[in-house]
Amino acid sequence: MTELNARAAKLDAEDPLGYLRAEFDLDPAVVYLDGNSLGAPPRQVAGRVEEVVREQWGRRLIRSWPERWWVAPERVGEKIAPLVGAAPGQVVVADSTSVNVFKALVGAVRLAPGRREIVVDATTFPTDGYVAESAAELTGTMVVPAVVDELDDVLSERTAVVLLNQVDYKTGRLHDMAAATEKIHAAGARAVWDLCHSVGVLPIELDALGVDVAVGCTYKFLNGGPGSPAFIYVPHHLQAEFHQPLPGWGGHRDPFAMESSYAPAPGIARARAGTPDILSLLALDAALEVWDGVDMTAVRAKGLALTGFFIECVDELLGRAVEVVTPRGEWRGHQVSLRHHDASTLVAELTARDVIGDYRPPDVLRFGFAPLYVTYGDALRAARALADLLAERG
Ligand SMILES: Cc1ncc(COP(=O)(O)O)c(C=O)c1O
Known part of the structure; x- marks a missing residue:
C-alpha cells in the first residue's frame, strides 16, 4: 500500500x-473520473460565458451576429482541427454528434453511388446504430453490423460506407484507424469515424490517413460543457461532392440573401444546418484555450x-x-x-x-x-x- x-x-x-490541473475548477475533495462523459470546466469558461451574456448579447445585441457570432462555428472548428490532424478549412462545430452522424452517413453514401450497404461497428454507442438505421432507410441502403477486427468478413463491392469508433465507449478498446481506413478504401468504400472517445486523448491524423468524414463530441475530453456542440470533418477534396441531408440556411452559400432554393456553401460551412447555439459554442471556445501549447x-x-x-x-x-x-x-x-x-x-x-x-x-x-x-x-x-x-x- x-x-x-x-x-x-x-x-x-x-x-x-501536472501544472494543467490548476487550469480546471475542480473540487479538491472529489476524484473525478468521468471526463469521458462530461469533462471538467476550465477556469476561464465561467467568466467568458458571463462576458458573452453581458457584453456580446446584452450590449451589442443583434449586432453580435455579423460582428462575431455567425462565423464562430468555423472559427472554433479551426481550434479543434489541430487536435484531429486536419489542415484549416475542414472542421466545423455544429449540432450534436447524433445529428452529425446522420449528415456524415447520408453524405458519405452519396459519395459512393451504386453501393448499398452501411457497415456499422456492432458494439457502437447506441445513437450511431439508431441513426445508421434511419440513414439506411432514407438512402435505400441496409445496415450490416460488423466486428471491427473482422472487417474483411463484411467488406465487399456492396459496401458504401463504414462507420467505426476509434475508441469503444464501453470497453475503452482503441481500434487501428490507419489499418481499418486502408481496408475500407481498398474495398472502394468510404470511412466515417466517430471520435467521441478519442479526441483530446491521442494524436489523431485524419488528413494523413485519408479519412472521408469524421464526427465527434466536445463535452468529454474537450471539456466544452454539458451539451456543447459537436464537430464534423470533411476533407477539402470531398467538400464539393459532400451533400448532407439537412440543407438548412446555415449551410447555404449566401444565407442572408434569403434565396428560395438551396445552394450549398463552397467549403466546410455546407455541413452546417441552422442557427448555431452561441452560448454553448462560446463556452467551448473558451474551454479549448487550455490546449494551447x-x-x-x-x-x-x-x-x-x-x-x-x-x-x-x-x-x-x-x-x-x-x-x-x-x-x-x-x-x-x-x-x-x-x-x-x-x-x-x-x-x-x-x-x-x-x-x-x-x-x-x-x-x-x-x-x-x-x-x-x-x-x-x-x-x-x-x-x-x-x-x-x-x-x-x-
Ligand atoms: C461514441 C459516441 N457517439 C455519440 C455519442 C452521443 O451523441 P450526442 O452528442 O448526440 O448525444 C456518444 C455519447 O456518449 C458516444 O459515446
Whole structure:
C-alpha cells in the first residue's frame, strides 16, 4: 500500500502535464473520473460565458451576429482541427454528434453511388446504430453490423460506407484507424469515424490517413460543457461532392440573401444546418484555450501511464474481485472498464464517497482518465475506495 502511495506521489511530482490541473475548477475533495462523459470546466469558461451574456448579447445585441457570432462555428472548428490532424478549412462545430452522424452517413453514401450497404461497428454507442438505421432507410441502403477486427468478413463491392469508433465507449478498446481506413478504401468504400472517445486523448491524423468524414463530441475530453456542440470533418477534396441531408440556411452559400432554393456553401460551412447555439459554442471556445501549447504526444503518454497505473492498483488492491475489461496493452483509450455483477450499486456507493466514475449496463464500472486534470493520486484513491467498499461487504 505504502509503495503505491510513494509511486503515485513520485509520478505526480514528475508529471510534465501536472501544472494543467490548476487550469480546471475542480473540487479538491472529489476524484473525478468521468471526463469521458462530461469533462471538467476550465477556469476561464465561467467568466467568458458571463462576458458573452453581458457584453456580446446584452450590449451589442443583434449586432453580435455579423460582428462575431455567425462565423464562430468555423472559427472554433479551426481550434479543434489541430487536435484531429486536419489542415484549416475542414472542421466545423455544429449540432450534436447524433445529428452529425446522420449528415456524415447520408453524405458519405452519396459519395459512393451504386453501393448499398452501411457497415456499422456492432458494439457502437447506441445513437450511431439508431441513426445508421434511419440513414439506411432514407438512402435505400441496409445496415450490416460488423466486428471491427473482422472487417474483411463484411467488406465487399456492396459496401458504401463504414462507420467505426476509434475508441469503444464501453470497453475503452482503441481500434487501428490507419489499418481499418486502408481496408475500407481498398474495398472502394468510404470511412466515417466517430471520435467521441478519442479526441483530446491521442494524436489523431485524419488528413494523413485519408479519412472521408469524421464526427465527434466536445463535452468529454474537450471539456466544452454539458451539451456543447459537436464537430464534423470533411476533407477539402470531398467538400464539393459532400451533400448532407439537412440543407438548412446555415449551410447555404449566401444565407442572408434569403434565396428560395438551396445552394450549398463552397467549403466546410455546407455541413452546417441552422442557427448555431452561441452560448454553448462560446463556452467551448473558451474551454479549448487550455490546449494551447499542449503536446498531444505528452497527453497520450500520460493517459497510457495513468490508466496503466490504475490497472496496477486494481490488480494489487482488488485482485480477482473485478475483471479488467479494457485492454492491458497499448490498444486502449483513456478509460478503464471493470466488470462486476453489482457494478451499478458500486458506482453509486463510490460516488457517495466522492469518487465519480460511471456505470454502463449490464455490469461495467467505467473510469475516465483525462490527462489534463487527473492525477496518479486520484487513480490510487479510486482503486482503494473500490477495494474498501468490497472489503466492507465481506
Ligand atoms: C461514441 C459516441 N457517439 C455519440 C455519442 C452521443 O451523441 P450526442 O452528442 O448526440 O448525444 C456518444 C455519447 O456518449 C458516444 O459515446
